[in-house]
Amino acid sequence: xxxxxxxxxxxxxxxxxxxxxxxxxxxxxxxxxxxxxxxxxxxxxxxxxxxxxxxxxxxxxxxxxxxxxxxxxxxxxxxxxxxxxxxxxxxxxxxxxxxxxxxxxxxxxxxxxxxxxxxxxxxxxxxxxxxxxxxxxxxxxxxxxx
Amino acid sequence: xxxxxxxxxxxxxxxxxxxxxxxxxxxxxxxxxxxxxxxxxxxxxxxxxxxxxxxxxxxxxxxxxxxxxxxxxxxxxxxxxxxxxxxxxxxxxxxxxxxxxxxxxxxxxxxxxxxxxxxxxxxxxxxxxxxxxxxxxx
Numbered sequence: 394x395x396x397x398x399x400x401x402x403x404x405x406x407x408x409x410x411x412x413x414x415x416x417x418x419x420x421x422x423x424x425x426x427x428x429x430x431x432x433x434x435x436x437x438x439x440x441x442x443x444x445x446x447x448x449x450x451x452x453x454x455x456x457x458x459x460x461x462x463x464x465x466x467x468x469x470x471x472x473x474x475x476x477x478x479x480x481x482x483x484x485x486x487x488x489x490x491x492x493x494x495x496x497x498x499x500x501x502x503x504x505x506x507x508x509x510x511x512x513x514x515x516x517x518x519x520x521x522x523x524x525x526x527x528x529x530x531x532x533x534x535x536x537x538x539x
Numbered sequence: 540x541x542x543x544x545x546x547x548x549x550x551x552x553x554x555x556x557x558x559x560x561x562x563x564x565x566x567x568x569x570x571x572x573x574x575x576x577x578x579x580x581x582x583x584x585x586x587x588x589x590x591x592x593x594x595x596x597x598x599x600x601x602x603x604x605x606x607x608x609x610x611x612x613x614x615x616x617x618x619x620x621x622x623x624x625x626x627x628x629x630x631x632x633x634x635x636x637x638x639x640x641x642x643x644x645x646x647x648x649x650x651x652x653x654x655x656x657x658x659x660x661x662x663x664x665x666x667x668x669x670x671x672x673x674x675x676x677x
Contacts, residue, residue, distance in 0.1 A: 398565035399590035403597020406558035406570060406643075408605045411612065413551020414544070416602075419616045425665075425672040433540060437548035438555070439646060445556025446651035450563055459567035466567050468639070471655055480638020481645070481660040485667025487630025490675060491619045494631055494642045495572040499598040501615045508617035508624055515628025520577045522629070523636040 395461045407500035413438040416500045418492030425489055487519075559648055566590055571644020572598070573635035623675075638664075 410416045415438055423432030458464060488494050493501075493512050501509045559570040568575075568590075575591050602612045619627065635641040638660055640649060645664075649657020 395566055395590050396593040399562065399593040400597040402558045402562040402565070402570065403594035403599075404558075404601045404604055405554055405561065405597075406572075407598040407601025408610075409551045409554030409556075409558060411551070411602050411605055412554060412610070413548050414613060415551065417613055417615055418619075422672060422676070425668045426676060427669055428673055429676070434544055434548045437545060438552040439650075441549045441552030442555040442559070442647045443651045445553050446559040446647055447653075449556060449560025450648075450651055453560060453564040456564075459563070460565045462565075462567045464567055465563070467569065467652070468654070468656075473656060473659055477638050477656055477660055478663055480634045480636070481640075481663040482634070482667045483630050484634030484638055484641060485664030486671050487627040487632075487634060488642070488664060489668035489671025490623050490630070491617065491627035493617070493627065495576055495635060496598065496641070496643045499572065499576075499595060500601050502599045503602050504612075504615040506615045506617060508619065509615065511621070511624050512617075512628040512631075515625045516632035517576070517580070519629040519632025519634075520573070520580055520636045521632075523633045524577070524580065527637070 398461060406496065409442070410497055410500045416497040418497070421488075421492040421494075421497070425492070555643075555647060556651075559643075559651070562594070569644055569648045570594075571640050571648060573632075573641040574639070574644055577632075577636045634664075 407416075414420045414434060420432060420434055423430065424435035426432075453459070454465065484494075491512060493509075495516060498509055498513050498516065502513070562568050562570045575594050579588055579591050579595075606612050617624070631641070638645075640657065640660060642664075645657040645660040650661060
């Protein structure tokens with residue numbers, strides 16, 4: 394049931410991205426291009442998604458545990474650190490360059506557009522680079538403090 | 540912006556919200572696409588890998604299911620040149636894992652939880668993206 398629910402959630406998520414036009418980079422760039430012909434659609438998509446999620450999460454959390462797992466896995470950190478800020482800035486630059494982020498890229502795989510494949514491979518490469526670099530830096534810091 | 544686009548935006552956003560709530564209600568997880576993807580990138584096989592793979596398969600096959608029920612699959616236009624496309628992908632992957640989230644995890648789920656980290660992250664990545672578009676396409 395866990396696997397099936399995750400599949401359905403992924404599919405609905407993807408259909409939402411497709412229906413809203415947000416899987417198309419043109420519409421994302423249109424939103425980011427505030428100096429040009431600004432397209433506010435992304436704001437409406439985000440707003441409706443946030444309202445539904447906000448209400449739904451609070452209803453779900455009234456339960457003591459999720460339907461098919463023992464606990465809710467919700468991040469509890471409230472620390473505003475350098476990693477969060479640097480990472481978000483780097484992510485934003487990449488997002489602005491192409492108009493794609495992980496969700497829309499994956500939900501556009503079936504379009505057969507080869508640019509999407511290039512982007513996804515580069516994105517996974519970036520994730521692996523980040524992991525290795527962070528592990529290396531943490532290792533160095535540990536070595537220094539030891 | 541005409542009424543069709545307003546309707547599609549609100550419908551699509553609502554579906555994204557429904558999906559996020561469904562994953563929280565059933566598995567107790569945040570629908571953050573970068574986190575779900577990067578969680579798969581370790582060499583060992585974990586119990587958690589199964590739902591992550593299932594979510595990604597759902598993401599990939601969503602438009603096909605939409606097509607099956609007669610929905611229209613819009614064309615995807617990527618007009619970015621190859622070097623920028625590769626750079627963009629690398630930056631998105633690197634930045635999202637370093638910053639613990641992307642547009643879905645921070646932008647949708649995080650703002651819905653009123654998480655201070657996600658509010659800050661979203662403000663920063665939208666500002667960075669707006670500046671990037673301004674300088675590269677202006």
